[in-house]
Amino acid sequence: MSGPRYEELEVGMKLPAREFPVRRADLVRYAGASGDFNEIHWNERFAVEVGLPNVIAHGMFTMAEVFRVVTDWAGDPGAVLECGVRFTQPVVVPDDGVGAVIEVSGKIGALLGDNKARVDLVVTSAGHRVLTKPFAVVRLP
């Protein structure tokens, strides 16, 4: 796995965009692995009762998918020094055999010196931005 080198980066350079499908089974699996069993992430009856349109993905599941764009690009996931998101809109995951799709694109937002760069991301699902200002700071060779 050889990733990009710092000296090759320019502000505005795009990372390969990705789409990540999310189905109910993915949420059940994530619930088990993460220990977050909040029923809004798997129980449609409960989700509707608390005012949601349907079951929604764990915010942390969405966040995990988003930063795959960065770790796959960087080569070494250990290159990530910092990452953050603000949860804006839920990713609604209907039980229709199709589910939802999380679309992620990213570009170099700033070169920070000391081989560090900030990656700015855009994350949408069903036409809505689901996260505000997702970013990562990476250190490259």
Add this chain to the structure above:
Amino acid sequence: MPLDPSFVGRTYPPSSPYEVGREKIREFALAIGDPNPAYVDPEAAKALGHPDVIAPPTFPIIISLPAAYQVVEDPALGLDWSRVVHGDQRFVYERPVRAGDLLSAVVTVDSIKSMAGNDLINLAAALRTPEGELVCTAYTLLVARGLEDEAAAPAAVSAAEGEA
């Protein structure tokens, strides 16, 4: 009712140490659908300079969020657990979390704000080894939605941070 601002700066006792295992990292990586060999193959991780398999960037939430619930469930603070949503999340890594780590989280209340009837509470969870090495700090904004405004939490977060 607004939360007691005197909780700002309060630090909670360390969570019981969490032993990060290779198989737990593998399970987590599978659950997020990430086939990166650095998460499952010790040789691949070593080739990148890590002593053992490393964990995906969001893995520390497994340790930090339960620790944060000490605050949510603190009866003295009086947060209504059933109204709490996750507003934002940020991680700062000193190094990647890796298999073999024994990590406990110390949670500090960074700020408390009241915004449009919602309570916003910023927490920092510092994950350290028994030797005191800081590995990762997880910053979490929790929003306790106001009673009269069921759907306003995201808007409240944006307003509180001064951004639309």
